[in-house]
Ligand SMILES: Nc1ncnc2c1ncn2[C@@H]1O[C@H](COP(=O)(O)OP(=O)(O)O)[C@@H](O)[C@H]1O
């Protein structure tokens with residue numbers, strides 16, 4: 587919402603939609619009235635003497651209030667659904683040869699393929715930090731065709747990009763409940779308890795082995811922590827860009843994970859060696875020697891093949907379970 591439209595809103599409506607405004611006013615010892623007054627009139631009507639105690643005057647108060655709302659909206663992700671297009675202006679490969687440009691649209695899933703060491707994680711990292719010709723690849727990332735604001739680049743809260751990286755290390759000694767709760771609170775979710783339950787049950791269904799809300803995060807296995815992070819991104823994050831680095835080795839139900847993450851209007855970029863995941867995307871980027879050398883559109887034939895692949899994959903998953911349970915495998919014709 588524009589600043590002038592915000593100022594014309596009635597205060598009780600604004601507070602209903604943005605309860606955090608009460609904290610803003612409380613910090614300045616301003617009592618919030620019940621009656622219908624616009625934000626503009628309310629702020630302009632504050633006694634100068636009272637504001638002076640906080641080294642403020644009415645224009646500065648208005649400015650600060652609007653800045654606060656803008657900050658909170660970015661933080662909560664209200665402002666973020668508007669990114670429709672991400673452009674990577676090609677840099678160069680490890681030998682300095684120029685690479686292809688890349689464009690990604692909202693609602694699209696694109697995979698990144700290439701041998702180990704070819705630069706897949708690097709491409710994801712360039713997008714995560716919204717590179718501006720200042721990383722080893724020399725790539726430049728544009729959002730909706732323009733250079734992103736510094737606020738996006740420098741923010742520690744990764745408002746735009748949710749990254750699921752290859753290596754997940756928890757450094758804090760928290761229980762699963764505390765960990766999810768902390769995330770939910772930091773993203774200003776009102777029903778934290780309910781959200782913790784939702785994320786936990788999603789994570790459980792993704793993970794191969796069960797765990798509890800009281801399990802310390804440092805005691806989770808690789809697959810369990812991956813499942814927890816995937817559930818966290820899927821249920822909590824408002825970021826329009828989701829980056830996933832090789833979830834196939836994580837011991838999670840990867841097809842379910844992908845379904846969860848590929849929510850409408852999100853851009854998903856996923857580095858993978860897994861044909862099932864690679865063919866689930868709309869396109870795939872081929873990386874060689876650090877540079878983008880081709881972008882392949884998933885063909886109809888490949889999509890047909892994907893259905894057969896899914897059947898094979900389910901069979902393999904069943905076999906894996908049998909092996910895990912210590913059973914003997916009986917090979918028959920329908921394998
Ligand atoms: N365009 C590039 N220019 C220079 N170095 C690069 C480039 N792309 C990747 N690298 C380097 O190559 C190494 C392997 O890249 P990485 O992204 O980890 O590969 P992958 O994820 O495909 O296994 C890293 O050290 C990375 O910094």
Ligand SMILES: [Mg+2]
Pocket residue numbers: 706707708752831
């Ligand atoms: Mg990698």
